[in-house]
Amino acid sequence: MSSVWQYLTLGLDREIFGIDIESVHEILDYRAPAALPHAPPFLVGMIDVRGQSYPVIDLRTKLGLPAIPVTPATRIILLNIPLRDRALRVGFVADRVIEVTELDRAEMESAPEVGGRWRSNYIAGIGRKGDAFVVVFNLEALMAGDDPALLEPPLAA
Template sequence: MSSVWQYLTLGLGRETFGIDIEHVQEILDYRAPAALPQAPAFLVGMIDVRGQSYPVVDLRTKLGLPPEAPTPATRIILLNVPMPDRTMRVGFVADRVFEVTELDRAEMETAPDVGGRWRSHYIAGIGRRGEAFVVVFDLVRLMDGDAPALAGSALAA
């Protein structure tokens, strides 16, 4: 059985992240979500896609990165995240989407636990695409909780 899986690669700042393609439903051009009162800072609002409501998560805020205004390259990635008790429909705002690429899970490294700035429990693994690293999200852990995914983030207060 092959350990090569397909991932949608996306960019946030200078970092490249990957999402298992089996959870990706659609990629949309950015549009401003309808705001939700009392929502956590990373939940920027809701959008309607063909009669389905999607909460929209700003990945930059969720990861504790500084906010940036949307650009023509900004996308909303619609996902079906398999949570323990249900499937969660959610949209992730990404600075840009690159491509679908193959990564070998057998060659993925675990997230560094010491000295790194990422909270490693949000990371399923780190793959290589040529000379570049792709940080692969653990979507269930990323969506389970309100804390930013960057250790020591100003947003964690």
């Protein structure tokens, strides 16, 4: 059985993240979600896609990165995340979608426990695509908590 798996790669800030392609339902051009009162800061609102409601998560806010204005490259990635008792339908706002790529799970490294910027429980593994690192999300863990995934603010560029 092959350990090569397909991932949708997306960009946030200067980081590249991967989402298991099996969880990806659709990729949309950005559109402003309808606001939800008293929602956590990372939940920017709801959108309707052909009669289905999707809560929309700003991945930058969820990861503790600074907000940026929407650009022509901004996308909403619609996901069906398998949880223990149900599937969670959600949209993620990403700065940009890069491509669908293959990563070998057998060669993935685990998240660093010390010195890393990210909460390791949000990371399923770290793969390589050429010279770049791809941080693969553990979607269930990412959606389970309200804490930012970034442990400390990024250094100014």
